[in-house]
Amino acid sequence: MNSGILPAAGAGFGTGLSLIVAIGAQNAFVLRQGARRQAVSAVVGICAASDAILITLGVAGLGAVVTAWPAALTAVGLAGGGFLTCYGLLAARRALWPPAGQALTAGGAPAGSARTAVLTCLALTWLNPHVYLDTVLLLGSVAADHGSLRWVFGLGAMLASLTWFAGLGYGARLLGGLLSRPGMWRALDALVAATMLAMGAALLARTL
Known part of the structure; x- marks a missing residue:
């Protein structure tokens, strides 16, 4: 076994994790x-x-292809900034005027649309220019430094992403007890609103 495989995979894991752990629209x-x-x-x-x-x-x-098409990133920035702002306003409305049945019960959360959740997740992921900058440009350039082991580095970064999102998504269930109170939902929605609105405003300011 090539002695550089584990270090390359570890570097990919650490680099990937460092880019996605920060609180952002997708994580929120x-x-x-x-x-x-x-x-x-x-x-x-x-x-x-x-x-x-x-x-x-x-x-x-x-x-290199992404950097060659700055207009594409501009379009994504405008669409993403608008989407984040709208979603942030909806979260702010929930925080200020929580809907009936907001609190979790022993049986889980109020029924909602899985389709809406999926479409929202796709929009938050693919309409965020930072995703392209972090993964395609930054991770790609760092991976190139590992030469023939660049794909091992990439696999390490992919594993970091899977580990983080699985831990965040499934680990959040541990908050069920706290979120049995409507006040905690309002606090969570306030955090989501602040995150989305700040990122949306920053995207629009840099793009316009």
């Missing part, structure tokens, strides 16, 4: 879905699979 959404116990497997799967696709593109060297 996964946390909320996990706490609601709603479409958790689908949401975790979408996030991990999307990262795997983008990391693969980055390791394959497609970062």
